[in-house]
Amino acid sequence: MSLYERFEQAFMPNYGVPPIALARGEGTQVWDVDGRRYLDFIAGIATSSLGHAHPAVVDAVSRQVATIAHTSNLFLHEPEVLLAERLLGLLDGPARVFFANSGTEANEAAYKLALKYGRREGRSYFVAAENGFHGRTIGALSLTGKPSIRDQFGPFPVDVRFVPYGDADALKEAVTGDCIAVFLEPTQGEAGVVPPPDGYFEAAREICDSTGALLVADEIQSAIGRTGHWFAHQAEGVTPDILTLAKGLGGGLPIGACVGFGDAGKLFEKGDHGSTFGGNPVSCAAALAVLDHVDLDHVRSAAARLRDGLEAVRHPLLQKVRGRGLWLAAVLTEPVAARAQQAAADAGFLVNAVQPDALRIAPPLVVTEDDIDAFLAAFPAVLQEAAK
Known part of the structure; x- marks a missing residue:
């Protein structure tokens, strides 16, 4: 066979x-x-x-797995701290990190982080882009604007309103003082590698600032040098409130990250979220090797x-x-x-x-x-x- x-x-x-x-x-x-x-x-x-x-990844992973391969979140270890510090050093402004195992889990963390903000502020809905892709778990799928993979698994737990990607006027109309957050990819990956018009992310930042909505940048595919910048949002001259990472960060090993900037990095309290394998020492060692060699x-x-x-x-x-x-x-x-x-x-x-x-x-x-x-x-x- x-x-x-x-x-x-x-x-x-x-x-x-x-x-x-x-x-x-x-x-x-x-x-x-x-x-x-x-x-x-x-x-x-x-x-x-x-x-x-790649020899650097092979060496880093081999040394780490021979030292300690897993700790759970009950204990901390140096590779996760080093990796969080490295990421924060490449980003703009004060921020904090949560490590997960994948892109969809990073977006689940961002979704929960935003939801906590929205409930605290009395806000009621999200805005995302048509044809956007944020993952296949229920929270991430709620924000995914692809009816072919989304519709059969509804209804979803929150109200998400979809607007055409790249249309700043439609985005402005959709985002009000009741909007919790706007989820956007700096370039839409699964839609066919579709960049937005010039100035679109800057407009999204201004719209969120004027209404108090959070701006979430899904950089699962676009980060860690893929676009010629460490993070695609940096080329747009925009800092989001929440950033999600995965894919290229681990160089082939499973890892995801949710980064909250400023106050968004402090929304979670003890017990609000977690991951048994998130920040795994072996995956963190691989990610550090990637950052050293891109x-x-x-x-x-x-x-x-x-x-x-x-x-x-x-x-x-x-x-x-x-x-x-x-x-x-x-x-x-x-x-x-x-x-x-x-x-x-x-x-x-x-x-x-x-x-x-x-x-x-x-x-x-x-x-x-x-x-x-x-x-x-x-x-x-x-x-x-x-x-x-």
Whole structure:
């Protein structure tokens, strides 16, 4: 029986059966169980920041797991303190951190933090963006503006009003003195790597300031150098009240973080929230290694090379390229992204059909010029195959 058949028999069918079974990775390359090599241009959905088997991560994790692998939240340990201090040093203004295991859990913490603020202030509803994605647990799903994954699990515990992403006028109309918080991604990831118009986040900050609503920046995909900045909101010149992180922070190990700025960092009291595995020593050690080795100058130069090369491609199937840094989408003129994903895999490259008409391209932040050039050389043939 093949590994695919064993997977199908052992697991719930929510993922289907993935088409490729990976066995190992090194740098920007991975190999499947049949020994075929691929260049990884999806990085575990913008997660494997330093690629695969990076020596610094391997060393940090090995040393930590051999020292102490788990403590629970009943005890503190130095790696979690070091990591919180490192994050706060990269951010603007006084803040405090809560560690979780994933992006959806980071957003659950942000949701509860905001909810506590809202109930204290007599506020009653949230605002979020259409097509936004904040996670699949009930609280995070309440804030997720994708009816296809949301509607079947309602009703939800709070009132959430959705507005078109990037429309500052619609946001201003929706946010009143009764609004608890506004949840936004600096660039929408699962919607197809969709950046907002210039000035949108600045307008969101002003709207929240004028009404007393909290501004929550979901940077699960966009942070830790992915856009060429440590945090995407910094490029917008805006500091949120609450920030959520995950994916690229752990470089492949599970970790999430919810950061509260100013008064928002002090809303939780003892017993209000918790996580058995949150701030796990091994995950924190991996995250510290990631922060030590992300090179923003390299990310920016690699991103420019990748974007310029993609924009130079002339093919009737390629409509445009959008995104930020090493987090791009090739937008197609037809809904054949799944075919393009398969054609890329056949050519030895892993990308992701994030939307029917959009390919997500998010290589590890250590991607080399040779990697990028190889992908760009193959991309026209990938499009041609998908167009058949």
